[in-house]
Amino acid sequence: MKNLDRRNFLKGAAQSAALVGSAAVIGGCAKASAQKSFPKAQGATVMGLTVPKMDVVRVGFIGVGQRGKGHVKHYCHLEGVEIKAICDSDTRVIDRSVNYVVEQGFAKPDVYTGSEYAYRKMLARQDIDIVIISTPWKWHTPMSVETMESGKHAFVEVPAATTLEECWQLVNTAERTQKNCMMMENVNYGREELMVLNMVRQGLFGDLLHGEAAYIHELRWQMKEIDQKTGSWRTYWHTKRDGNLYPTHGLGPVSQYMNINRGDRFDYVTSMSSPALGRAEYAKEQFPADHERNKLTFTAGDMNTSIIKTVKGRSIMVQHDTTSPRPYSRHNLIQGTNGTFAGFPNRVAVEDAPDAIKAVYEKEYQQQMTDWKASGKKGRKPRKPSFHSWDQDMDKWYDAYDHPLYVRMGEEAKKNGGHGGMDFLMMYRIVYCLRNGEPLDQDVYDAAAWSAVFPTSMASVADRSNSKDIPDFTRGVWETAKPLGVVA
Secondary structure (H helix, E strand, O other): OOOOOHHHHHHHHHHHHHHHHHOHHHHOOOOHHHHHOOOOOOOOOOOOOOOOOOOOEEEEEEOOOOOHHHHHHHHOOOOOEEEEEEEOOOHHHHHHHHHHHHHOOOOOOEEEOOOOOOHHHHHOOOOOOEEEEOOOHHHHHHHHHHHHHOOOEEEEOOOOOOOHHHHHHHHHHHHHHOOOEEEOOHHHHOHHHHHHHHHHHOOOOOOEEEEEEEEEOOOHHHHHOOOOOOHHHHHHHHHHOOOOOOOHHHHHHHHHHOOEOOOEOEEEEEEEEOOOOHHHHHHHHHOOOOOHHHHOOOOOOOOEEEEEEEOOOOEEEEEEEOOOOOOOEOOOEEEEOOEEEEOOOOEEEEOOOOHHHHHHHHHHHHHHHHHHHHOOOOOOOOOOOOOOOOEOOOHHHHHHHOOHHHHHHHHHHHHHOOHHHHHHHHHHHHHHHHHHOOOOOOOHHHHHHHHHHHHHHHHHHHOOOOOEEOOOOOOOHHHOOOOOOOOO
């Protein structure tokens, strides 16, 4: 589109919504046989989508607050990038990012502000290729859809959508416009997650059976963010929904291990929540009795546990808890017929280890035996390593299975930061793929499927934990789609 025609956009969005509505089976009460029903495609599949190589990736940003400011910094340290424009309703955060760009020696980006819809003026430009969207959740789908309708590629923060209707809008728009819509799930680029993907691809754990994912992160303190920052809007989601409000951080990596949408797919989910107690108690402790926070009714259970069944019969547990006082965890567990990896802390147990690992085990065992004999055989006699105990010494596993992308770019990623470097590595891969005409590591079908656990878990909780279907957003293409490889 040479110009952003608002009427055409609304017409396209209405068509998406109408097609979504025609597929009533996705509401969650359908029988399994209805899974083959889905809205009629409005365009060709974008599975494996490639776009013409970009010599320079021209970037616009919508939202440069708590999350977006980091993305601006990362793009200042990537080759082949031009930051053309920045949009935010808060001039203070705009100034912070604009100043950073200029301090790095780049041209001052244009600024769009003044209203919640100022981004539309930015989208009307013809000199922007991709848009990075880092705004509150309610804006993710509308802004992504409008970005694609304007002829640009959309890169949106998690979750990409909060309803099944929005999930289908993203898919329909991407297929109709043939534009990328990637949900920026940064955890897929963590060192451990990349290593485990490499382990899985090399068959270390055998045939995969089960995975565990989570976002367990105590965030009650965000309730003190009243007028700005994340807590000013995220707190209210705990008063509107009861389910897994934020499933993708743990689920993204496990989905890639299991080739979800590329050889397997989510079939249905069963979900239940604990009582919602912690945030009300926190409000009583931290705020005056007449404070607005004490007038809220919190409905989201402090802990939500959802179980996903895949078409191939695998199971995935996904948990969400941002309220309870407990250590951070994403679980990151993958279990197969030959063993298991589990995170937080990282540990491995395998039945048949590769020769290189066996050699290390044997050397360690012999040293333990030597030390035991030298002590006069005091204490328990050392045992040879086996799957009956976890191996938490990860150095040998890093040496054998570190992902080649991390081997090549890990130090650069750590230097530039962002959750230990995973944010920078994600942005590096986005730019690399666009500049080299390669498919992205994540696509709109991943964005839709991973985000869909949010609304389907809600539907299950509301229906006494009865299972709810997760739509096939690929419309059957998952059966022949090529799995994500181990890229260098």
